[in-house]
Amino acid sequence: MPAIDLLIRRLRLRDRLAPDEIDALHGLPLTLARFERRAHIVRAGVPQSKSSIVVEGWIARSNSFADGRRQITQLHVPGDFFDLHSFLMKTLEHDIVAVTACTIAQVDHARLRELTASKPHLTRLLWMLTLVDAATYREWLTLMGRADARQHIAFIVCEMYVRLESVGLASDHILDFPLTQEELGDVCGITPIHVNRVLQELRREGLIVTEGRRLYFPDWSKLVAAAQFDPTYLCLTPMER
Amino acid sequence: MPAIDLLIRRLRLRDRLAPDEIDALHGLPLTLARFERRAHIVRAGVPQSKSSIVVEGWIARSNSFADGRRQITQLHVPGDFFDLHSFLMKTLEHDIVAVTACTIAQVDHARLRELTASKPHLTRLLWMLTLVDAATYREWLTLMGRADARQHIAFIVCEMYVRLESVGLASDHILDFPLTQEELGDVCGITPIHVNRVLQELRREGLIVTEGRRLYFPDWSKLVAAAQFDPTYLCLTPMER
DNA sequence: CGCGTGATTGAATATATTCAAGGAGAGTGG
DNA sequence: CCACTCTCCTTGAATATATTCAATCACGCG
Secondary structure, three states: OOHHHHHHHHHHOOOOOOHHHHHHHHOOOOEEEEEOOOOEEEOOOOOOOEEEEEEEOOEEEEEEOOOOOEEEEEEEOOOOEOOOHHHHHOOOOOEEEEOOOEEEEEEEHHHHHHHHHHOHHHHHHHHHHHHHHHHHHHHHHHHHHHOOHHHHHHHHHHHHHHHHHHOOOOEOOEEEOOOOHHHHHHHHOOOHHHHHHHHHHHHHOOOOEEEOOEEEOOOHHHHHHHHOOOHHHHOOOOOOO | OOHHHHHHHHHHOOOOOOHHHHHHHHOOOOEEEEEOOOOEEEOOOOOOOEEEEEEEOOEEEEEEOOOOOEEEEEEEOOOOEOOOHHHHHOOOOOEEEEOOOEEEEEEEHHHHHHHHHHOHHHHHHHHHHHHHHHHHHHHHHHHHHHOOHHHHHHHHHHHHHHHHHHOOOOEOOEEEOOOOHHHHHHHHOOOHHHHHHHHHHHHHOOOOEEEOOEEEOOOHHHHHHHHOOOHHHHOOOOOOO
């Protein structure tokens, strides 16, 4: 599916779009770019002149310390306008890396600026996408601070399933979950060894079944209970904004 | 200082403001409200029709679990437009509480919407304020996931000093730090007992000196080193946005 | 087949928690 | 003016959770 249609689908989860807004979005010139798994898409401190939408694959926002410690602060899947931040910040203080081989669609900041000058409602919706990101950070902060590893991992699975499902990329309690145990540790702020042990616990409990990159959960409500997951923060209810 | 002038000062740290933008801001009708320490300013799930600026005092964003566990995800000081989120989200999934007795200035969402329709550049700057919030969440996530309690607490002190200092509310290595050890634990995701022990360690090392709510640090560079603090994420450099 | 990446296991250790008491200081009321 | 209370800070000991270090295993790929 073309990048803009993915984005439109994403925006329609939150509000109606007027025909002129859809035209404006379709009028955005996009450049497609392909990245290998583990490639750096954006490096900390490098000035950016484009923002990007994920077309295919998973992407991570990653903060690294000098000593090699690493924290993944966000995950992005197809349809996510993942780099609106650099539109106003100009540079990022973290890296954006490809979790899987991926395709992204880039838009010039100059075009986005034109859009903000002529389409206030559309601007508010793009703004809102970054506010949903912020709400997700708050959830992740709460998990990181107050949840044990079992709840944390269960929550990440719930979140990724709901996000993928909302844009038609997962269904039937199955999702493609391409994170290695090390990467999942970088998401949860724990070591890969501990991730391994907790995943085994979740499997023993029958909460998840893994088969390579495929992840299946027989009982959604049990997983939700283990995660204390409430999807409200994802703002998946359309309303006038 | 009037709320709008605090906000203008805050915006000028990031970009120039045109005279018509300053007029537009001054034209915003504000309602002042006073809250006692520990009072709830916004409750999770309650629809909001106003967004607010802190005029005096400290405010916290707080996420609570049913079992009493609590995580503070953000701190706000005078000048912060702390509730722009509800402008587009309508409801928040967390509480906003008064850390100290405080005064806030409220703006109707309808007025903000008018502003976004007529002042694109000002809209981008308000948007940007929420992106700085997001950048702060990312830093906090990284701390929570990968830093020990000593680094974490040192970082929070650094951040609050820089933020207060940037708007003239702290200087000379001294700041008013009104968090109790329990609240600081809720910020760092640790127990108040552990906060207590780590604070003692920081005092023994000569990194901080506390005297009631007043906090003094003799050597900024030592504190920065302990925290591995880099203020880039606060975007305190003015540029065209 | 060999190599590399990622998953798994075990044992010792570190970091932070829990539970359970005290202690210090500010403000209140008799 | 002093006891009283409340909140916040401090201390100690036992325990839990996650880490570190050191191997080993399994699988896909050239």
